Structures are given as structure tokens and as C-alpha cells.
Amino acid sequence: MTREYGPVALDAMGGDKAPQAAIEGAVAAHRQGCRVLLVGDEGVLTEELRRIGEASILDDGLELVHAPEVIGMAENPAGAIRAKRGASVSVCAELVASGRCSGMVSAGSTGAAVAAAVLKMGRIKGVERPGIATFIPFPNHPVVLIDSGASPECKASHLGQFGVMGALFARHALKIAEPRVGLLNIGEEVGKGASLHKDAHALLAARAGRLEEIDELIGSAGEESTFYRFVGNVEGYHMPMGAADVVVTDGFTGNVVLKLAEGTARAVIYELLAVLSEGRDSRAMEELAKDFAEVKRRLNPDGAGGAYLLGVEGNCVIAHGAADARAIQYAIEFASDPEAAGLVEIMRSAFRGLKAVEEGGSRVATSAGATAGAGA
Amino acid sequence: MTREYGPVALDAMGGDKAPQAAIEGAVAAHRQGCRVLLVGDEGVLTEELRRIGEASILDDGLELVHAPEVIGMAENPAGAIRAKRGASVSVCAELVASGRCSGMVSAGSTGAAVAAAVLKMGRIKGVERPGIATFIPFPNHPVVLIDSGASPECKASHLGQFGVMGALFARHALKIAEPRVGLLNIGEEVGKGASLHKDAHALLAARAGRLEEIDELIGSAGEESTFYRFVGNVEGYHMPMGAADVVVTDGFTGNVVLKLAEGTARAVIYELLAVLSEGRDSRAMEELAKDFAEVKRRLNPDGAGGAYLLGVEGNCVIAHGAADARAIQYAIEFASDPEAAGLVEIMRSAFRGLKAVEEGGSRVATSAGATAGAGA
Known part of the structure; x- marks a missing residue:
């Protein structure tokens, strides 16, 4: 199943600033x-x-693949992917599915990118729903949020799987050996939230307790650990303060959270600048502006490369809809990282192990390229 | 149905800092x-x-009512209200239901306050689920968020009713004649979100178009207008920037949003202070600290009095769990405001009108104290 490491397919028509930002980002990444x-x-x-x-x-190695159609933000994602066979995001996903490309990047409709990835690449065996893992650069306490928009309607079992996928991602993206996984909820105590959250809490807790068992199986196939520590419920207030390394939630809440954190940070920074500018001369404000720019740079999620769609049979990076050329460049670099591309194989292995342990099987399901695990 | 305007019942055992903060807040409010x-x-x-x-x-008019039990944060709200007849929050709700008090304030478990209010006071006729309207002081663009935690599991019809309740609250709390109501969603376009949001969008839009008709009926009973303008979907990013005056969402998402906005603002302010303190002397930092304190004061939701439980047959203010004495004082003042207490009568009237119009009836249901509306 291991593919030759190839180029990244960029959906050059997706995003608020497409195609200009996409092309400029691609040119910059190519030069890198x-x-x-x-x-x-x-x-x-x-x-x-x-x-x-x-x-x-174009004579210097940057390639071009014709895809005449575009999927708009207002279109029904799955319907549009089926109807528009020539849509740029669809063609990107096909290029990954066929092995021609080793990853894809899109800044267009998130729903369309998810639908294209699921329909063209397929889900990893055992994964019920894909989830988008986004790196939120809260000051001093970066957080991986999963799902931030792929699956707006979730069951508890989906949230449980997001915990495993998010933990594996955190080990790679944040290099945290034993990530602390938390469930976004409306109170810290067990039993808070809707039934979805109560059930997901139980699942995440139970699985954390069995992960060593899973790791033993996976470890024997020479793969990464799925181990995480479950820290229970995490409230919105504590999320920016490092209550967990990985925060699990449904795609609706996650998407709201992601955008609200960005909007709130922006609003607070503007308000502070307005208050500070009263009674200060232009020289003092220039100095302050430098420091504010530094903070804005630190809080800019684009520097982290965008978001990663997990649970599909291919490497798919989803960039911010408002991504500029530099953000697109980072996203391409992120998708080009062999370690990022290697996540797909790790996910496959983890879900094989999970299935084997939770179904009480004594053997890790074999698949091409992976050795059978020892009996439990 | 109009009650004699009486004292506010304060749950003196509820909140992280109870009973101290509660008592000090009550003493201060009493002096006011x-x-x-x-x-x-x-x-x-x-x-x-x-x-x-x-x-x-106690000899000077501050009264005391004995309630020997307390409901903890980890208890199941409705079960605890039924089991602990002497719980302070329950006794508060009974005091309002009996007419002895004209309002109540609690900083304890939100779930317990909601359950006490629903079980002891009852819901307003026609209201399916209560909603908590919270005033979020985003810089320059204050927003009423409903529901921020009363009903974590919602149907579309509940969100539709939150729109009407939130609009009526905005007219009172923010004095906005024609509030802009938006639905929190993961995209601006119609058709975004889970089925809950698609259905709620349709309901909020349809009702906005019929509100003048409802107002005609209500107007004849001498009550407030229910009129709002529906601005469609609002994304997390645009919420802090004034995309709507009233933002409608389910109680789970709302509670996460409320706490996340607070936590993010705090994290950004701390990060800015840390960056600014590098390379500045203590005198410069002292001046900056004053401006930061001013911004923190502006962003402090306690100044607005807390949150208001809408849809129940009584005036119920829910204070922040971490409320200090001053926040409790504001909450009592907020609950003592005759206009706030008058909201209950306005909600009753609005839901009578809504029912009459939507069921195609030709007559506003009569109730004691309200005159029958003219035929449609």
C-alpha cells in the first residue's frame, strides 16, 4: 500500500483569493x-x-492539470462532487487516489474537499467519519481541535474515533509523546452535556484504558503508539489555557470554536489598539504596533500549515478559505512533509489494532505491507 | 397575573465563592x-x-429564608431538584412561583437553576424549552447569545423560539428597536450545517416574515413588538464583529461559545502583556497596565448583570459560577429592575400571538390581565 512519494495536487480554483493566491503560493512552494x-x-x-x-x-517542473469546473461555497458538497466530474477539488482527490500525487491541498469549500476525499480516496478501514484536525495556536498552549468541520452531525462513536486520530496527529504535529485528550463539554464533571457527550466521555475513557493493549498489537507491526491520556471534559474557558493537547468535539461545534477563537482574538487586539492609541504619540504607537504585529504573527494559524483531514485514504490538507499566497505555500509544504503523508499508514494501523482489540479478536487484521500482529 | 413587585430571592449557597460572595453582594445591593x-x-x-x-x-430589612440543602455541580439537575426539597435554588424558585419574590438570582449549577425554574415556576404557555440569554460584551458590538446553556439538546422548533425570545430581550436589554437576529452556523450560505440548522434557518426566516401580523395581534393587547430582522447564518468569526444583535444556537454550542470567548480574550491579553513587557521599563508597563485594565473592564460580562433565563413563568437571573461580590450585586440589581421583571409578561403575550397566528386562529388566546385581540 505504500506509495511512491510524489507531488502535491493544489486545488488552484478554491478559496476566497483563488486563483491568484493559489498560484503565487504554488510558485513560492515550488521555489522551496x-x-x-x-x-x-x-x-x-x-x-x-x-x-x-x-x-x-511550467518548463521548470511546475505541472498543470486541467479541471474545467469549480464547486461554489453554496453548493451541496456531496451532490456537487457527484455531478461535476471535472471539478478541481475532485480531480485533486483522484490524483491522490490514483497514486499520481502523494497529497492534496484545497482552500475551497471544506464540505466539497471532504466529500471529494471520502468519495475518491475512500475512508480508512474502520473509520466511521473523517475528522479535520486543526492546530489552534493559543498563546503558550497550542491545541489540536478535532473535528473542526468535516462531520457536522456526529454520534458518540465518531467522537471516540476522533480521540484516537487526534492523539496520533498530536504525536506527529506537536511531537507530544503522550497527548492529553479532552472532550469539549459544558461542565467539567462527568455526566455533563447532551447524551452525545455523556456517551462519548465513556468511550474515550474506556479506550484510553485499553490503548496499551492496542499498542502491543500495533507495536508488533512496527507502527506508532495510539496511547493518549484522557483528561475528561474540557470547558470553553479552559481550552485556550492548555487544559488538553487534543480537544475532541463534533464538526459543527468545532467549526464554530475555530472561527470564534480567531474572531475574538482579532476583536480584542483591535480594541486594545484603540484604547492604547488614546493619549499616546505616533512614535509610541509605532513601537506598540510592532509588538502587536508579533503577537498577531504568533496567533496566526496559517503558519502551522492549515488543517488536516484525518480518516481518509490519502493526505489531504484543508487551508483557510481566506488563505493568502503565504498560507497556501505553508499548506503545500505541510502536505509535502513525508511525515504528514505517513500519517495515513499510521491511521490504518491504529484502526486495525483498535478493531482487533475491541472485537476481542486475537489477531491484527493483515493488509498488504503490514505484518500480521502476534496473538493477544 | 401581574404580581406585586417584591424582593429578589438570592441563592446564597450557589457559586464557586458562596456563601461569602453572595452575602457581600447582597449586602451591597441592599445598600443600593x-x-x-x-x-x-x-x-x-x-x-x-x-x-x-x-x-x-437583618434588623435593617435584609431577610433570610432557611434552606438546608445545596445542589452540587456534579449532581443530575432535575433529579436533585426533585430529591432535595430544601435546596436553596429550589426554595428561591418557589418564592418566585408563590409571588413572595418577584425574581431570583443563582450563581450555582446552571442546570439546577434551570430545572428549579421549570419545575417550580413552569414554562410560559407555548414555550417548548427555556433558553438563557447572555449579553456578551464584544468590543463595540455587544451580542445577545441565546441559548447559552439551558437546553443542551435542541430541536429546530426550540431554536426558532429562541429567536423570538432573544429579539424581545434585545429590545429591553439593548434598547434595539428592530434587532438583527442571526443563526450561528458553519457557513454563511443557506443550507449549511446539520439538519437542525437547516430547519431552524427556515423557521427563523419564515417567522420573521410573519411578525408584523403577530405584532398586530399583540399590539391590540397593548404589548411589545416581537419584530426582528433575520440576517441568516452567522459564523463564529463574524460574531464578535457585530454580524447580528441576537445570535441563536443550541445550549451546548452556546455554552461553549460563551466560555471560549472569555477564555480567548483572557489568553490574548496575557500574551500581549508578556510581549509588551519585554524591553519596556516598569513605568511604561504601569501605564500600559492601566489601559489593559480598562479593556478588561469593558470586556467583563459581569457588568451587564449576568444571564437571563427566558421562557419560564418568573424572573430568573443566572450569574457566572465564578461571580464575585460585585457580580452578584449587579445580578441582584438586574433582577430588581422592574423592566427585566416585566419581560415575563411580554413573553407570555408574544407566545400567545405566535400561537394565534401560526395556528391560523382568528383570536388571541385570552388570559387574565390581557384583553382579547381583534380578529385577523
Whole structure:
């Protein structure tokens, strides 16, 4: 199942600033040594490359794949993926599914990217729903939030699986050996929340207790540990303060959380600048502005490369809809990272182990490229 | 149905800092002319009053009602209200239901306060689920969030009713003649979100179009307008920037949003102070600290009096669990405001009108104290 490491397919038509930001980001990533494949309307893309004086880059290794259609933000994602076979995001997912590319990046409709990945690449065996893991750069306490928008309607079993996927991602993205996983809830005490959260709490807690068993099985196949420590419920107030390394929630709440944290940080920074500017001269404000810019840079999620769709049979990075050229460049670099691409194999292995242990089986399901685990 | 305007019942045993903060807040509110009734364990409360040198205030009009039990944060709310007849929060709700008090305040378990209010006062006729309206002081763009924690599991019809209740609250609390009501969602376009949000969107939009009709009926009974303008979906990012005056969501998401906005603002302010303190002398930092304190004061939700439980047959204010004496004082003042207490009558009237119009009836249901509306 291990694929040759290939180029990253970029949905050049997706995002508020497409195709310009996409193309400029691709050119910058290409110059950094990333192999990129621009996917979109050939006429539009070559014209844009010409306009910015980069037409010659096509002779220098930046490739272009024609995809005449685009999926708009207001379209029904799954329906549009089925109806528009030539949509740029769909073609990207096919390029990954066929092995031509080792990863894809889209800043377009999140729903369309998720639908394309699920329909073209398929889900990893055992995964019920994909989840988007997003790195939120809260000051001093970065957090992996999963799901931040792939699956707006969740069952408890989905949240339970997000815990495992998020923990594996945190080990890779944050290099945390034993990530603390928490469940986003409306109180710290056990029994808080809707029935979804009560059930998910029980699942996450039970699985944390059995992960060593799973690891023994997976370990024998030479793969990563799935181990996490379950810290229980995490409230919104404590999330920015490092209450957990991985915060699990449904895709609706996660998406609201992600955008609200960004909007609140922005609103507070603007308010502070307004208050500080009263009674200070322009020189003092210039100095303050430098420090504010530094804080804004630290809080900018784009520096972390975007969000990662987990649970599908391919490497799929979802960039911010408002991504500029630099954010697209980071996302391509992120998707080009062999370790990131390696996450798919790790997820496969983890879900094989999970299935084996939870169904009481004595043997890890074999698959091409993985050795059978020792009996439990 | 109009009750004599009476004292506010304070759950003196509820909240992280109870009974101390509760008692100090009650004493301060009493000095401001509010009539307060302290509800809790008589021994504990008199001892605490003695300790702070305020024992004599009991001869000066501050009353005390004995309630020997307390409901903890980890208890199942409805079960605890049924089992502990002497719980302070329960006694508060009974005091309002009996007409002895015109309002209540609790900083204890939100679930327990909601259960006590629903079970002892009852819901307003036509209201399916109560909702907590919270005033979030985003800089320049204050927002009423409903529901922020009363009903964690919602149907679309509940969200539709929150829109009407939130709009009526905004007219009173924010004095906005025609509040802009938005639905918290994961995209701006119609059709985004889970089925709950798609259905709620349709309901909120349809009702906005019929409110003038409802108002005509209500207007004839001499009551407030229910009119709002529906601005559609609001994303987390735009919520702090004034995309709507009233943001409607389920109690789970709302509670997460409320706490996350608070936690994020705090984290950003701390990070800015840390960055600014590098390379600045203590005098410069002292000046900056003053401005930061001003911004923190502006962002402090306690100044607005807490949150208001809407849809029940009584005036119920829910204070922040971490409320200090000053926050409790504000909450009592808020609950003592005759206009706030008048909201109950306005909600009754609005839901009578809603029922009449939506069921196609030609007559506003009559009730004691309200005149029958003219035929449609």
C-alpha cells in the first residue's frame, strides 16, 4: 500500500483569493523545492501565470492539470462532487487516489474537499467519519481541535474515533509523546452535556484504558503508539489555557470554536489598539504596533500549515478559505512533509489494532505491507 | 397575573465563592436600595454575616429564608431538584412561583437553576424549552447569545423560539428597536450545517416574515413588538464583529461559545502583556497596565448583570459560577429592575400571538390581565 512519494495536487480554483493566491503560493512552494501540481482551468491558470510573469515556470517542473469546473461555497458538497466530474477539488482527490500525487491541498469549500476525499480516496478501514484536525495556536498552549468541520452531525462513536486520530496527529504535529485528550463539554464533571457527550466521555475513557493493549498489537507491526491520556471534559474557558493537547468535539461545534477563537482574538487586539492609541504619540504607537504585529504573527494559524483531514485514504490538507499566497505555500509544504503523508499508514494501523482489540479478536487484521500482529 | 413587585430571592449557597460572595453582594445591593432575601442554611449565613460585621443588617430589612440543602455541580439537575426539597435554588424558585419574590438570582449549577425554574415556576404557555440569554460584551458590538446553556439538546422548533425570545430581550436589554437576529452556523450560505440548522434557518426566516401580523395581534393587547430582522447564518468569526444583535444556537454550542470567548480574550491579553513587557521599563508597563485594565473592564460580562433565563413563568437571573461580590450585586440589581421583571409578561403575550397566528386562529388566546385581540 505504500506509495511512491510524489507531488502535491493544489486545488488552484478554491478559496476566497483563488486563483491568484493559489498560484503565487504554488510558485513560492515550488521555489522551496516542493513538487506541485496546479489543478484548475488551464486557460485561467496559464493566463494568471503570464500576468505575474511566471509563465516559464511550467518548463521548470511546475505541472498543470486541467479541471474545467469549480464547486461554489453554496453548493451541496456531496451532490456537487457527484455531478461535476471535472471539478478541481475532485480531480485533486483522484490524483491522490490514483497514486499520481502523494497529497492534496484545497482552500475551497471544506464540505466539497471532504466529500471529494471520502468519495475518491475512500475512508480508512474502520473509520466511521473523517475528522479535520486543526492546530489552534493559543498563546503558550497550542491545541489540536478535532473535528473542526468535516462531520457536522456526529454520534458518540465518531467522537471516540476522533480521540484516537487526534492523539496520533498530536504525536506527529506537536511531537507530544503522550497527548492529553479532552472532550469539549459544558461542565467539567462527568455526566455533563447532551447524551452525545455523556456517551462519548465513556468511550474515550474506556479506550484510553485499553490503548496499551492496542499498542502491543500495533507495536508488533512496527507502527506508532495510539496511547493518549484522557483528561475528561474540557470547558470553553479552559481550552485556550492548555487544559488538553487534543480537544475532541463534533464538526459543527468545532467549526464554530475555530472561527470564534480567531474572531475574538482579532476583536480584542483591535480594541486594545484603540484604547492604547488614546493619549499616546505616533512614535509610541509605532513601537506598540510592532509588538502587536508579533503577537498577531504568533496567533496566526496559517503558519502551522492549515488543517488536516484525518480518516481518509490519502493526505489531504484543508487551508483557510481566506488563505493568502503565504498560507497556501505553508499548506503545500505541510502536505509535502513525508511525515504528514505517513500519517495515513499510521491511521490504518491504529484502526486495525483498535478493531482487533475491541472485537476481542486475537489477531491484527493483515493488509498488504503490514505484518500480521502476534496473538493477544 | 401581574404580581406585586417584591424582593429578589438570592441563592446564597450557589457559586464557586458562596456563601461569602453572595452575602457581600447582597449586602451591597441592599445598600443600593434593592430588596433582597438571602436563601440558604440559616446557621451558615448568620455566621458569615457576623464574621463580616454585618449581623445587624437583618434588623435593617435584609431577610433570610432557611434552606438546608445545596445542589452540587456534579449532581443530575432535575433529579436533585426533585430529591432535595430544601435546596436553596429550589426554595428561591418557589418564592418566585408563590409571588413572595418577584425574581431570583443563582450563581450555582446552571442546570439546577434551570430545572428549579421549570419545575417550580413552569414554562410560559407555548414555550417548548427555556433558553438563557447572555449579553456578551464584544468590543463595540455587544451580542445577545441565546441559548447559552439551558437546553443542551435542541430541536429546530426550540431554536426558532429562541429567536423570538432573544429579539424581545434585545429590545429591553439593548434598547434595539428592530434587532438583527442571526443563526450561528458553519457557513454563511443557506443550507449549511446539520439538519437542525437547516430547519431552524427556515423557521427563523419564515417567522420573521410573519411578525408584523403577530405584532398586530399583540399590539391590540397593548404589548411589545416581537419584530426582528433575520440576517441568516452567522459564523463564529463574524460574531464578535457585530454580524447580528441576537445570535441563536443550541445550549451546548452556546455554552461553549460563551466560555471560549472569555477564555480567548483572557489568553490574548496575557500574551500581549508578556510581549509588551519585554524591553519596556516598569513605568511604561504601569501605564500600559492601566489601559489593559480598562479593556478588561469593558470586556467583563459581569457588568451587564449576568444571564437571563427566558421562557419560564418568573424572573430568573443566572450569574457566572465564578461571580464575585460585585457580580452578584449587579445580578441582584438586574433582577430588581422592574423592566427585566416585566419581560415575563411580554413573553407570555408574544407566545400567545405566535400561537394565534401560526395556528391560523382568528383570536388571541385570552388570559387574565390581557384583553382579547381583534380578529385577523
